[in-house]
Amino acid sequence: MDSEREPVRVVIVDDEQLVRMALRLVIDGEPDLTVVAEAADGDAAIAVVDEHRPDVVLMDVRMPGRDGLSATRELLSRPTPPQVLILTTFDSDDLVLDALRTGALGFVLKDTQPPRLLDAVRTVAAGNPVLSPAATTRVIAAATGPQSAHARNSSREAARKQLSALTERELETARAIADGLGNAQIAQRLRISVATVKAHTGSLFAKLAVDNRVQIALLVRDAEE
Template identity: 75%
Template sequence: MGTERVRVVVVDDEHLVRMALRLIVDGEDDLVVVGEAADGDTAITVVKEHRPDVVLMDVRMPGRDGLSATEEILALPEPPRVLVLTTFDSDEMVLGALRVGALGFVLKDTPPTRILDAVRTVAAGEPALSPAATARLIAAATGPRSSDARRTSRDTARGLLATLTGRERQTAHAIADGLANTDVARRLDITVATVKAHTSNMLAKLGVENRVQIALLVRDAEE
């Protein structure tokens, strides 16, 4: 991004939430809110008009929800990064957004400094997900499904993971356990740079966008 400010669009159906987020973001020298939206359809229009770097996306809104809007936004040419906003009573919606390529999420009651850190992290192309949050989202994804659905998902996941090298599979399992890069490196006795290299290779081989999607594939393969 150089010295340019990170351009942010805020999407939330509550006016007070949007106002608070604008105040937080605009108070930083390196960030600026360039647009707001109260629903998914408007979010898509605003993103097309302003071409932000990051979208702070609520998941539950009247009309078009954040999941559907995220999917369409990420299908745009040179799309922004999406950072999901949640109150954590909507785990399935957040999971859906992460599955289609959102790069992370923050709780609405997260301290302002951490929200700002998450925006910067996502703007740099890195996932903004704590290990604890990753573990909870994975747990939410393992709810009851029919035996046929479980078998199909498991077989697909196992086929994809079979394309990885042994070391990459070990890295994938460590990510699925919610470990950060430094902890993965320690477990496997490799460098953090090697962990990052394995992760980049896995993203390309598996056709996924982020670490959470890798973790979900591992969990699907184990069902």
């Protein structure tokens, strides 16, 4: 990151003090990142975000009182929201998936190695998603168990209805995004230019009423479940 730029401002939200301390030590050790506040629950998270206006919120999901999903929904409904990166131990897979649908840009495990965690913070600060293919598979598998069959059916029908508005090329682009491909890789797969991929992606955002590629990927996965 350009040394003349202001550091990326981060808020850490987790009900475990030791987790917050560890994350702060890792993040504050970087010249281009700084932790401006911490919170132990969703209500406190909203208050500190309102006060400090961070660029990125590292958001735990399960917390006493207001959970991370509810707080994420409220924060992302604001006119100028921060980017939200979900923290998880995979004890809360359903909520993680819901948070991604809400507009969080990705998720990281709490035991992620520091270099990967720092990369994730920088990536979402730039407005790009962070989705590990292996972790994504685990979350989706956990969220589609027998106990949630009715919810799966509802989500599948709703997703298929949204995707029905797409052209064939737009749908192919959406499926490539769901496979985790970048613009250059999508262009190669579909044998089109990167500029055309960007145009299709812009159409996807408008037609599907989504804000990022993560939400596109989840819609495709819901429709094909």
